[in-house]
Amino acid sequence: MSDLIVRLCNALQQPLDDEVDLKVVRTRTDATVRAVSRVPGHRPIRVEGLSAGEPYLVQVFPTRHRPVGQFVILRASGETAVQLYTPLDPQRVTAARFPAYDETASELRGVLEQSSVEGLAGSGAALYAGLTDMQRAGLFNLFAKMSSVGFDATRTIWSSVARIYRVRPDRIFVDVEPALRDLVKSAVTGERFVEVSGRLHTPPPGFVDAGSFKTTERYGNLQLSFFASVDPPLAFKVDADIDDAAGLGHAFQVLRNWVTRGATHPYDIHQILVFRQEVALPYDLA
Helix, strand or coil: CEEEEEEEECCCCCECCCEEEEEEEECCCCEEEEEEEEEECCCCEEEEEECCCCEEEEEEEECCECCEEEEEECCCCCEEEEEEECCECHHHCCCEECCCHHHCCHHHHHHHCCCCCCCCCCCHHHHHHHCCHHHHHHHHHHHHHHHHCECCCCCECHHHEEEEEEEECCEEEEEECCHHHHHHHHHHHCCCEEEECCCCCCCCCCEEEEEEEEECCCCCEEEEEEEEECCCCCCEEEEEEEECHHHHHHCCCECHHHCCCCCCCHHHHHHHHHHHCCCCCCCEEC
């Protein structure tokens, strides 16, 4: 017989500060062979007396984080350890802590001060104050991601953004410099972007579809859907969003029945981005 050690971490890769239930399921029979309830997630969980060489599914059900699972086959002798990472459940987030306007990045403030956003009054600090928590989270997610994708030492996707005209929790709509589309198309050759279908993205009045492109990471992909003006001078608008469909499964192994279909929740994107540790997000979730 063998023992299984389960260690749990959050999206920041720190010990999980949550209470959890754990089940070990024998995959050959789909029978639960071990179960523990209401144990602290920050301590290793030992499951004793399992069969070596037998495939099991370990399922963890935290109180405030999304349920996750992992398949494991135990070694013939000693202990087998597994490490699972679980993101916060957006419905269980108690607080989102955002920076004051003057503490946000100058690159973001510069764009907000030139922007007029649908449904909100003013620009700059007034515009920022009018955003809901969901809109702020979506804006910061996209700002951080777009700032992290660069073409050279000085140009990023965000540096080509001129104005924001719509903010949704799962996407932003922006006016961009015309050169951005050629930069993104050129990056397809280097396999940093792939061209994808943009059929779900409707052009605004006076504009037509000009191609959709997605970054090639395993999860947390940025998609840019371009729209070109019908009449001269040539102008481009972009619908920008981050895909979480692969992120929750590949990064965290969230159990399938607990992945919500439909609009992407900005707090899920926050967890994916901080787990990747490739971007600096200026807001925290608790």
